[in-house]
Amino acid sequence: MDQGFFLLFAAVSVITALTVVLARNPVHSALALMACFLQVSAIFVLLGAPLLAGIQIFVYVGAIMVLFLFVIMMIDVREAVLQRFLPGGNLPALVLLVLLGLEMLALVLWSDRFSATEPAAARDGDQVRELSRAIFTDYLLPFEAASVILLAALVGAIVLARKEPG
């Protein structure tokens, strides 16, 4: 049952990821990326991380993709649609990609350590509560650093996108 759902979500996410790269129109790419993020959040649920699935939907689908769509609508993409798709003469990058994919596939398939089917130890108790306790005790400093980074990015984006610099 789990495996069937995983295969379904994985297949749809790979197809939509290919659509992101291959679509000519950036709006289509953005919509396909949104679908891909929804599939990935479903996979997070299957992997036993419901909190992460919620964060994925809120942050990626709700915030980042809306930002992307706003920017696409602000910018004139007609010229981008007309331009030549996947220009030739990029053979080194293609070879590099094939090598990268083959290497990672070989490493994963070769190794026996990745064949685990059962989690190491079944956790008991409320998982989200333990996760948030770990964040707010052991990882409090990185958490605060992340909030400072978000504030700096907010201010920086406003300053960058302003009409008159200075």
Add this chain to the structure above:
Amino acid sequence: MVPLSWSILLGVVLFVIGAAGVLLRRNILVVLMSLELLLNSVNINFIAFGRYYADFRGQIFAIFVIATTAAEVAVALGILVALVRNKATLKVDDVTVMKG
């Protein structure tokens, strides 16, 4: 139960697709979206390993990756808006302002 290698293979496939988008496409918007794909595949790997080794740190690092990605996208799109206002292009090859 889903085997661990399936999740990792999904992460590999999404990573290669995202790298293809970053390296082969010439549109800045699509390059940024492919970067999102790369970060998502890393998140899948973090969560899968965190589950199979019964460790919370996978999920915690995935949360930090998501927060950093949100900051990165905000700054990148701000730069993109400023760039298009100064020089109406979306092609990566035309952006040579910082070439030195």
